[in-house]
Amino acid sequence: MSRPAFSPEGVTFGVCLVALGVLGTLANLGRIELLPLLRTWWPLSLVLWGVLELVELLLRRSSRGRS
Amino acid sequence: MSSQPFDSQSAPASPGAPALPPPAAAPYVRLPKSPGLAAFLSLFPGLGQVYNGRIARAFVFFFAWVGSIYLTASGHEFPFAFVIPFVYLFNIIDAWKGASAANARFLGGRSEPEEQPEIESPVWGGSLALFGVLILLNNLGWLDLDRLARWWPILLIAVGAYFVYASLQARKAGGSADEPPRL
Numbered sequence: 001m002s003r004p005a006f007s008p009e010g011v012t013f014g015v016c017l018v019a020l021g022v023l024g025t026l027a028n029l030g031r032i033e034l035l036p037l038l039r040t041w042w043p044l045s046l047v048l049w050g051v052l053e054l055v056e057l058l059l060r061r062s063s064r065g066r067s
Numbered sequence: 068m069s070s071q072p073f074d075s076q077s078a079p080a081s082p083g084a085p086a087l088p089p090p091a092a093a094p095y096v097r098l099p100k101s102p103g104l105a106a107f108l109s110l111f112p113g114l115g116q117v118y119n120g121r122i123a124r125a126f127v128f129f130f131a132w133v134g135s136i137y138l139t140a141s142g143h144e145f146p147f148a149f150v151i152p153f154v155y156l157f158n159i160i161d162a163w164k165g166a167s168a169a170n171a172r173f174l175g176g177r178s179e180p181e182e183q184p185e186i187e188s189p190v191w192g193g194s195l196a197l198f199g200v201l202i203l204l205n206n207l208g209w210l211d212l213d214r215l216a217r218w219w220p221i222l223l224i225a226v227g228a229y230f231v232y233a234s235l236q237a238r239k240a241g242g243s244a245d246e247p248p249r250l
Contacts, residue, residue, distance in 0.1 A: 008192075009123050009127050012123075012127075013123035013126055014123075040203075040206045040207065041203070041206070042134070043198075043200070043202035044199065044203060045199070046195055046196070046198055047195075047196050047199035047200055047203065048199075049127075049192075049195050050191075050193065050194070050195030050196025050198070051192070051196050052192075053191055053192030053195060054192035054193060054196070056192075057192060
């Protein structure tokens with residue numbers, strides 16, 4: 001069993017927190033409506049998580065192929 | 068250990084024979100995590116993962132659980148009513164397995180937490196991304212998931228077909244056909 005290249009759920013969680021922070025700040029400044037935006041776009045977090053899982057798998061396979 | 072109590076079974080068979088030293092007791096090792104406690108804490112989704120020190124995973128489970136309840140309550144029974152029990156049970160099993168893995172690492176002499184990835188197939192990542200894209204398209208009004216609701220048993224057919232395919236591949240590769248395929 002090879003080591004993972006990175007933790008997909010950790011990266012997803014971090015990116016989502018950063019995005020939430022940015023969106024929360026913009027909402028507090030009156031630039032956007034936070035809740036309707038989140039209700040529409042939250043599945044992007046699933047897409048990001050899934051894509052990162054695939055990327056991590058590819059990186060792990062390529063590093064195993066090199067060693 | 069000198070504090071071993073006298074055991075009649077370890078006493079010499081005859082009064083004239085020399086007394087054998089008592090067998091050395093195995094050192095008591097306190098394991099760092101309790102899988103039972105982790106599973107119990109997971110009755111509140113995410114808490115078992117916090118106990119295991121997997122904070123990101125804890126948030127993922129918590130928000131998946133709360134989000135699917137919210138979406139079910141707001142009129143999206145399909146597919147989120149199915150997701151609620153899945154997330155809940157998966158969260159308990161994940162906490163149990165996480166604590167067991169931490170104990171195994173401890174007994175193996177490794178103090179650094181190390182991921183032991185069990186997912187070796189692109190099906191998990193691909194399914195997550197596809198699920199996200201479908202819900203996003205539904206939210207944007209480009210797809211009506213409610214119209215697809217009657218077709219959900221096709222998912223069962225696809226998963227079943229994948230299991231059959233993976234079992235046949237395992238048999239071809241010389242492995243055990245009884246071993247469940249990895250998703």
